[in-house]
Amino acid sequence: xxxxxxxxxxxxxxxxxxxxxxxxxxxxxxxxxxxxxxxxxxxxxxxxxxxxxxxxxxxxxxxxxxxxxxxxxxxxxxxxxxxxxxxxxxxxxxxxxxxxxxxxxxxxxxxxx
Numbered sequence: 001x002x003x004x005x006x007x008x009x010x011x012x013x014x015x016x017x018x019x020x021x022x023x024x025x026x027x028x029x030x031x032x033x034x035x036x037x038x039x040x041x042x043x044x045x046x047x048x049x050x051x052x053x054x055x056x057x058x059x060x061x062x063x064x065x066x067x068x069x070x071x072x073x074x075x076x077x078x079x080x081x082x083x084x085x086x087x088x089x090x091x092x093x094x095x096x097x098x099x100x101x102x103x104x105x106x107x108x109x110x111x112x113x
Contacts, residue, residue, distance in 0.1 A: 004044040005054070010036040016048065023054070028106050030056035060105035064088060067112065068098030076100065086111065 005026030006016035020026040023039070030037040041052035061078040062085040076095075079085040082102065089100045089111070102111040 004042040006040040027056040
């Protein structure tokens with residue numbers, strides 16, 4: 001049976017219309033809904049039924065890259081959340097000519113330090 005991955009705001013949200021048949025795409029959609037969001041796994045047949053939940057925030061990494069100089073764009077470190085990445089950048093702000101760039105789990109450049 002085909003699986004639909006519904007991106008919902010929280011456990012009280014029973015609108016399964018927003019989502020995707022692709023799990024990674026559904027995770028990105030859910031993360032845009034906020035920190036309480038989750039994925040409802042739905043067996044998508046004539047009578048759809050929820051069979052599981054997935055936390056779209058689990059096992060993510062924020063990556064830090066060097067900016068400027070000979071190391072521009074070079075991977076520096078990765079962290080399990082944005083706050084840890086920011087703390088790292090504060091402690092290493094003079095390591096590279098233009099600081100650091102933080103990239104979120106979806107590949108978006110979210111901060112430059």
